[in-house]
Amino acid sequence: MDEHKENIQTEDVNVKMSNTREEEETKPCDRICPEDPDPQVSPSQSNSDFSHPVYKEIALANGHINRMSKDELRKKLADLRLDTRGVKDVMKKRLKSHYKKQKLLQSAAEGGPTDTYYDYICVVDFEATCEEENPADFHHEIIEFPLVLINTHTLEIVDSFQEYVRPELNPKLSDFCVKLTGITQKMVDEADTFPDVLTRVVEWLRERELGTKYKYAILTDGAWDMSKFLNIQCRLSGIRYPQFAKKWINIRKLYGNFYKVPRSQTKLSTMLEKLGLKYEGRPHSGLDDSRNIARIALRMLQDGCQLRVNERIHAGQLIPVPSSAPVEGAPPPHGPHSRT
DSSP states (O other): OHHHHHHHTTTOOSSEEOTTHHHHHHSOOTTTSSSOSOTTSOOOTTOOOTTSHHHHHHHHHHHHHHTOOHHHHHHHHHHTTOOOOSOHHHHHHHHHHHHHHHHHHHHHHTTOOOOOOOSEEEEEOOEEOOOSSOOTTOOOOEEEEEEEEEETTTTEEEEEEEEEBOOSSSOSOOHHHHHHHOOOHHHHHTSBOHHHHHHHHHHHHHHTTBTTTBOEEEEESSSHIIIIIIHHHHHHHTBOOOGGGSEEEEHHHHHHHHHTOOGGGOSHHHHHHHTTOOOOSOTTOHHHHHHHHHHHHHHHHHTTOOOOOOEEEETTEEEEOOTTSOOOOOOOOOOOOBOO
């Protein structure tokens, strides 16, 4: 639903948007790279001092890598048995990440700075009811709830969840929606309503001890899934917005900042292409989209990007989370509660 989400961004007025939203997505965040042109040389949440000698060593290595040609980069990556796919800037990031990790591992052994990540990242990409041309008063109802779980330590997709959801406001899917998502009328007719599916999502998260034993965060492809689809769906279902989904990682914003590309190059298909990857599965399948988004997240982790929460919702308003904010995991998940 990647491109269709773009189309509905300005059509739905149920959620107030921050006045700085467009500005935040169209230029790299100054707080990520205040003066150093390479945001990957970042300290952990417990060490914000760049004066440590390890960062000077990393900066020198980065300068050398910046002067390398595409062929030199590819050869060096091959010598190190690293992935040689992707455009030149992606290969630079990958090589810099390798040297950075080596230096920080050595630093950690000596009691110096380290990099930290969430233990798990949960990728979500909803599919929702839609028309080819959505009326101004159209309410999008979630019809597929997928989750793909990434282990940030092993850099693997380790689990997934998927259920279809029966819409109640507009129970009959449009022909356009069926063709776009591949979700048939029979699939949603046989599915449970959103509160029941959300209950099982919470159970699935709890079984994996997310938010209790393990630190985790939600990750989405854009802001729409949480700030629009989930927010609207909770209102329609008469339940409170779940606490565990109030903050998330918008991978589009991080991708644009990390690889220094404009917003126009952060669509799912374009991100995959620039990373030397091909889409796997059926486009606009929520589960397949989530898996491909997870592949991008894994590649970014491998290339040295510290995936961290950068957006949240408060009182129906989308708010950016600055990179200077403490790295916090999502709270333990709880079942849906009535709005009353």
